[in-house]
Amino acid sequence: MKLSTKGRYGVRAMFDLAMRYGSGPVSLRTIAERQGLSEHYLEQLIASLRKAGIVKSIRGAYGGYLLTREPKEITIGDIIRTLEGPIAPTECVSEDEDFQCENTEDCVTRIIWERLKEKIDEVLDDITLDDLCQNALQRKHDQNEGFMYHI
Amino acid sequence: MKLSTKGRYGVRAMFDLAMRYGSGPVSLRTIAERQGLSEHYLEQLIASLRKAGIVKSIRGAYGGYLLTREPKEITIGDIIRTLEGPIAPTECVSEDEDFQCENTEDCVTRIIWERLKEKIDEVLDDITLDDLCQNALQRKHDQNEGFMYHI
DNA sequence: ATTAATTCCGACTATTCTTATAGGGATTTC
DNA sequence: GAAATCCCTATAAGAATAGTCGGAATTAAT
Numbered sequence: 001m002k003l004s005t006k007g008r009y010g011v012r013a014m015f016d017l018a019m020r021y022g023s024g025p026v027s028l029r030t031i032a033e034r035q036g037l038s039e040h041y042l043e044q045l046i047a048s049l050r051k052a053g054i055v056k057s058i059r060g061a062y063g064g065y066l067l068t069r070e071p072k073e074i075t076i077g078d079i080i081r082t083l084e085g086p087i088a089p090t091e092c093v094s095e096d097e098d099f100q101c102e103n104t105e106d107c108v109t110r111i112i113w114e115r116l117k118e119k120i121d122e123v124l125d126d127i128t129l130d131d132l133c134q135n136a137l138q139r140k141h142d143q144n145e146g147f148m149y150h151i
Numbered sequence: 152m153k154l155s156t157k158g159r160y161g162v163r164a165m166f167d168l169a170m171r172y173g174s175g176p177v178s179l180r181t182i183a184e185r186q187g188l189s190e191h192y193l194e195q196l197i198a199s200l201r202k203a204g205i206v207k208s209i210r211g212a213y214g215g216y217l218l219t220r221e222p223k224e225i226t227i228g229d230i231i232r233t234l235e236g237p238i239a240p241t242e243c244v245s246e247d248e249d250f251q252c253e254n255t256e257d258c259v260t261r262i263i264w265e266r267l268k269e270k271i272d273e274v275l276d277d278i279t280l281d282d283l284c285q286n287a288l289q290r291k292h293d294q295n296e297g298f299m300y301h302i
Numbered sequence: 303a304t305t306a307a308t309t310c311c312g313a314c315t316a317t318t319c320t321t322a323t324a325g326g327g328a329t330t331t332c
Numbered sequence: 333g334a335a336a337t338c339c340c341t342a343t344a345a346g347a348a349t350a351g352t353c354g355g356a357a358t359t360a361a362t
Contacts, residue, residue, distance in 0.1 A: 001154055001240070002242070003241055004349065005350065006349085006350090011260050011263070012260060015259060025308095027309090029307090040351075041351050041352080043309085044351085047310075047311085057309060058359090059309045059310080059358045060309075062361085063358085063360090065309090076263055080152075087152050089154045090153065106290075109163060111278075112274075116274050119273070119274050120271065123263075123270050124263075124267070127266070155319085156322090176337095178338090179338075189322065191324080195321095195322090210328075210338045211336070211338075212332070212337060213330080213331060213332090213337080214331090215337075215338085
């Protein structure tokens with residue numbers, strides 16, 4: 001039940017883009033450096049995000065990547081579903097039609113996986129990139145005021 | 152974000168034991184046959200469950216396995232945590248102390264994984280083996296009455 | 303035009319995890 | 333003593349994970 005690095009790195013990269021939304025393209029190199037990720041590996045991940053249409057690229061010198069929608073219109077679920085496939089604890093409750101098991105009526109455990117999936121979706125579809133940005137800005141502000149965020 | 156077969160098979164095996172709670176030991180072979188699982192593989196899983204203390208074994212002929220507590224006192228979370236390790240979308244929010252990352256204060260994505268873990272725990276700790284049994288019995292009853300469970 | 307910065311693409315690899323399988327030893331009942 | 337059963341360790345094929353590598357194509361600035 002772990003998320004792979006794809007999902008985690010992808011969210012961080014998207015957060016990085018969200019923090020700079022409206023200021024032109026951001027290169028992979030700067031994202032990778034700021035977030036401490038391998039540039040080449042990140043390249044693969046962002047390719048998926050581009051194909052899914054939630055980022056777009058500008059090629060050539062001074063190019064880079066941009067969000068295609070406002071940060072408040074992109075959820076964590078959008079990102080993770082793109083990078084990790086359907087979010088579901090088991091294949092039998094995933095959206096993927098190929099894996100519907102035959103005994104859906106009889107399966108007593110299915111109810112567990114259904115409830116689990118529902119709750120996971122709720123959380124991931126509720127949090128947007130903008131929420132993360134607001135959170136980051138708020139913390140920064142609190143730190144500048146000398147307020148200790150942790151107790 | 153998938154559960155492995157360990158978790159799923161384990162829950163099915165434990166459900167099988169729960170349905171026969173109070174009727175003496177159940178052999179691995181009968182569980183494996185009824186649930187359609189590999190006997191040898193299931194053996195490894197149930198060894199973990201035994202070491203965790205939620206099943207006990209009786210050796211020798213006519214031996215088998217028994218739940219150590221009533222089905223209503225065993226949650227799905229107990230089973231899955233035993234077989235798959237701490238339930239957490241990332242290591243940084245797992246109970247495992249070894250993997251606490253250094254920048255817990257700064258990490259903007261951590262809030263996502265914390266909320267996710269909380270909701271997952273809620274679901275898995277809310278459902279007991281007894282719930283599964285009740286559900287199975289209810290379905291069986293409905294079918295006998297000629298009532299179609301699905302619409 | 304050239305150069306430098308950048309995205310884009312496909313192939314390759316090392317490591318770990320999953321999902322078993324196999325064989326034999328120990329224990330208990332009949 | 334035979335049969336049934338749990339117990340333990342080792343092995344292994346296949347898939348997934350987490351990258352790495354090299355170079356082609358594109359574009360902005362000079």
